Amino acid sequence: MTKAIVLGGSRGIGKAISDSLKTIEIDVFAASKKDIDTSNLNSVKKFLEKNTQTDILILNTGGPEPKQFSTITEEDWNKYHNQLFLGFVTILQNIKINNGGYIFLITSSVIKEPNTKLIISSAYRAAFTEVFKVLSKEYAEKNINCINIAPGPINTDRTQEFFDNENDVKEFEKTLPMKRLGEPEEIGNFVKAIIENNIKYLSGVTINFDGANSNYIF
Amino acid sequence: MTKAIVLGGSRGIGKAISDSLKTIEIDVFAASKKDIDTSNLNSVKKFLEKNTQTDILILNTGGPEPKQFSTITEEDWNKYHNQLFLGFVTILQNIKINNGGYIFLITSSVIKEPNTKLIISSAYRAAFTEVFKVLSKEYAEKNINCINIAPGPINTDRTQEFFDNENDVKEFEKTLPMKRLGEPEEIGNFVKAIIENNIKYLSGVTINFDGANSNYIF
Amino acid sequence: MTKAIVLGGSRGIGKAISDSLKTIEIDVFAASKKDIDTSNLNSVKKFLEKNTQTDILILNTGGPEPKQFSTITEEDWNKYHNQLFLGFVTILQNIKINNGGYIFLITSSVIKEPNTKLIISSAYRAAFTEVFKVLSKEYAEKNINCINIAPGPINTDRTQEFFDNENDVKEFEKTLPMKRLGEPEEIGNFVKAIIENNIKYLSGVTINFDGANSNYIF
Amino acid sequence: MTKAIVLGGSRGIGKAISDSLKTIEIDVFAASKKDIDTSNLNSVKKFLEKNTQTDILILNTGGPEPKQFSTITEEDWNKYHNQLFLGFVTILQNIKINNGGYIFLITSSVIKEPNTKLIISSAYRAAFTEVFKVLSKEYAEKNINCINIAPGPINTDRTQEFFDNENDVKEFEKTLPMKRLGEPEEIGNFVKAIIENNIKYLSGVTINFDGANSNYIF
Numbered sequence: 001m002t003k004a005i006v007l008g009g010s011r012g013i014g015k016a017i018s019d020s021l022k023t024i025e026i027d028v029f030a031a032s033k034k035d036i037d038t039s040n041l042n043s044v045k046k047f048l049e050k051n052t053q054t055d056i057l058i059l060n061t062g063g064p065e066p067k068q069f070s071t072i073t074e075e076d077w078n079k080y081h082n083q084l085f086l087g088f089v090t091i092l093q094n095i096k097i098n099n100g101g102y103i104f105l106i107t108s109s110v111i112k113e114p115n116t117k118l119i120i121s122s123a124y125r126a127a128f129t130e131v132f133k134v135l136s137k138e139y140a141e142k143n144i145n146c147i148n149i150a151p152g153p154i155n156t157d158r159t160q161e162f163f164d165n166e167n168d169v170k171e172f173e174k175t176l177p178m179k180r181l182g183e184p185e186e187i188g189n190f191v192k193a194i195i196e197n198n199i200k201y202l203s204g205v206t207i208n209f210d211g212a213n214s215n216y217i218f
Numbered sequence: 219m220t221k222a223i224v225l226g227g228s229r230g231i232g233k234a235i236s237d238s239l240k241t242i243e244i245d246v247f248a249a250s251k252k253d254i255d256t257s258n259l260n261s262v263k264k265f266l267e268k269n270t271q272t273d274i275l276i277l278n279t280g281g282p283e284p285k286q287f288s289t290i291t292e293e294d295w296n297k298y299h300n301q302l303f304l305g306f307v308t309i310l311q312n313i314k315i316n317n318g319g320y321i322f323l324i325t326s327s328v329i330k331e332p333n334t335k336l337i338i339s340s341a342y343r344a345a346f347t348e349v350f351k352v353l354s355k356e357y358a359e360k361n362i363n364c365i366n367i368a369p370g371p372i373n374t375d376r377t378q379e380f381f382d383n384e385n386d387v388k389e390f391e392k393t394l395p396m397k398r399l400g401e402p403e404e405i406g407n408f409v410k411a412i413i414e415n416n417i418k419y420l421s422g423v424t425i426n427f428d429g430a431n432s433n434y435i436f
Numbered sequence: 437m438t439k440a441i442v443l444g445g446s447r448g449i450g451k452a453i454s455d456s457l458k459t460i461e462i463d464v465f466a467a468s469k470k471d472i473d474t475s476n477l478n479s480v481k482k483f484l485e486k487n488t489q490t491d492i493l494i495l496n497t498g499g500p501e502p503k504q505f506s507t508i509t510e511e512d513w514n515k516y517h518n519q520l521f522l523g524f525v526t527i528l529q530n531i532k533i534n535n536g537g538y539i540f541l542i543t544s545s546v547i548k549e550p551n552t553k554l555i556i557s558s559a560y561r562a563a564f565t566e567v568f569k570v571l572s573k574e575y576a577e578k579n580i581n582c583i584n585i586a587p588g589p590i591n592t593d594r595t596q597e598f599f600d601n602e603n604d605v606k607e608f609e610k611t612l613p614m615k616r617l618g619e620p621e622e623i624g625n626f627v628k629a630i631i632e633n634n635i636k637y638l639s640g641v642t643i644n645f646d647g648a649n650s651n652y653i654f
Numbered sequence: 655m656t657k658a659i660v661l662g663g664s665r666g667i668g669k670a671i672s673d674s675l676k677t678i679e680i681d682v683f684a685a686s687k688k689d690i691d692t693s694n695l696n697s698v699k700k701f702l703e704k705n706t707q708t709d710i711l712i713l714n715t716g717g718p719e720p721k722q723f724s725t726i727t728e729e730d731w732n733k734y735h736n737q738l739f740l741g742f743v744t745i746l747q748n749i750k751i752n753n754g755g756y757i758f759l760i761t762s763s764v765i766k767e768p769n770t771k772l773i774i775s776s777a778y779r780a781a782f783t784e785v786f787k788v789l790s791k792e793y794a795e796k797n798i799n800c801i802n803i804a805p806g807p808i809n810t811d812r813t814q815e816f817f818d819n820e821n822d823v824k825e826f827e828k829t830l831p832m833k834r835l836g837e838p839e840e841i842g843n844f845v846k847a848i849i850e851n852n853i854k855y856l857s858g859v860t861i862n863f864d865g866a867n868s869n870y871i872f
Binding site: 569582588613626628632634637639640646649650 | 765766783784787790791793794795797800806808831832833836837840841843844846847848850851852853854855856857858859860861862863864865866867868871872
């Protein structure tokens, strides 16, 4: 049976992907922060001792709290360097993706249009996007796809926390082209659809998933 | 019943999309060059008299023969200006896309990494990509998605014609990360998968579909 | 003596470039619309009969009036196809740039972040940017540089016309990172500085010139 | 007198910038690795105790040795995270750039078109590019420019070391559009030219400096 590991699989986008993959008879390990804390390299290494191979891997993790550049500490940078970059690097250096498999990376639209409050996320997610792009060419030889999904504003707990109250969320939604946040299920279904339909020539790509919100031409 | 119009629907990628949509009970009009010749604005206008609305529209057309810049004539430029740009503009200015519908545009990876022999295609497909991006924000209000698929080397008659003989195709394939051309069916299935799964937050996006062949980071 | 032809050289950015080049002992032909109307291919061809070679060429022309997509006529598209694309193509197909020369193209920041009101400009300037990129590699062999400058909001008559009155301009300026429009002289001096300093390895590049206003990462 | 600090100012591109700025009566501190080692945060902090303000700052540092992804150690990642990212962050969090000043960042063309052997450089230089872009908007209010120069292959000791022998360098040069490496002096003169001409509306921009070598459209 096809096996999938979904990091950050207990909530938000990760949970939606897990739930969606379960509907097509994939053996899904929805890893929570108890299973693996990507901000802690020891936790990552322990996880890799038990999880040595998979068919499908979803590299997904929450981002940092919004913070202004001047107030970000050395500790903050190092923590999120681990969580958003080095943890994922360590996983890809050690786990075996079986031939014909898929790796999905969940980043954010802020890698293309960086946001002053999400500067940590912009920086380290962009850094890992570079690594992922380079590796996509190597994985291609084993028929393994690398797909980077860059979501815009999605209706998760995290997004809700961004705002002071529900009214602010509603005001924000009015400014979006589709007049609503994206639903985690839409990303979950997208991932499922690609796997289910055995679409293999889609690789080495960053896909904006933002309801026409970004302004850059590509 | 959901209705789809697929331009260039009688061969290559267009045919694959048509065939794929037919499997999910969509009423597909696979328009051939006899039905509409996008290089001829009169043909386009005639087509629009009979086809005034649709749920799904696939803007797809073959590109020009490879040609060096110095040898391209004014007539060539004007012909492909119609075929790759103004024909599509005229369609979007006149056809009604029903609320909740989808518009897929099939361009080419040469819009991001232009190719000296395909300079006409790079130019006018990029031009229409700009129009499509702007319109994606307006269509978003009607829950209509605009998705630009930018294929790399796909196994179509056109690609085969590019090469002198079958051996040259094989040599070219060895240079690709996946060691093969993409299959039109992969794009067909991708389009079908998005519609079938009712994925709506994917809009205003250009998706490389090139088997990890492009080198630009995004 | 080094010779420069500056299209649209009688006003705005073109005039500023002309004035700047004159300060460094370059023989500048600041071509006005009377000398060459790039929206009229016959005018372009006549110009090329008299002007067969140059050391420095500045491809510069005003853009169209702001217009909504639905109201743009076939005539509009064809006119600006000539003015913003085919006129420049015809020039580069026919004029000789002397070895070691420079070609500067003045486009707009809307090629990267298209604007709903400037959709014609976004489309055709992007199209020509593709051509210019491809040609930059061929010109490189003759030590001729191709530099595309993509200005943001610059203090020209055209920009002023965009707004109803001077107060609106001031309100707009407050929204800009530098709290002011750019001055044409800054672009003029930039072009001069590159030529004066004989900087040759800067080619095949699009340079945003927008006072930190754009949001895309690159 | 205008003051400039040039990091990595004792060799290569940094030295060329220092030399160029000295010709226009700027008080240049060409900092060598003895003065500040950006891979060592203590060294950075010590440097900042003595250097608390400047008019012009050149953020420049050598990159890592070429290394395949699978062989890069945790120590490597952390070292270059400091050298290419966190050191620069610490500097910008602590140094005062005087109003009307300039910050130049020297990165690499591999941030746009990542290179398998230079994966560390691609990752962390891209990460810092995100930070720099965000900050460009804040610095703009103080009339301070942020300009990111992304060089392609430049004729430095580092580039020479890349190749086994001089013949390999020559073979590589033949593959370049301009048939030669760029010279550090071209970058030095470019930086000088911008400052000398007081060009201020050029900010928040990444400028490819690669002799038409890159393939991405922008």
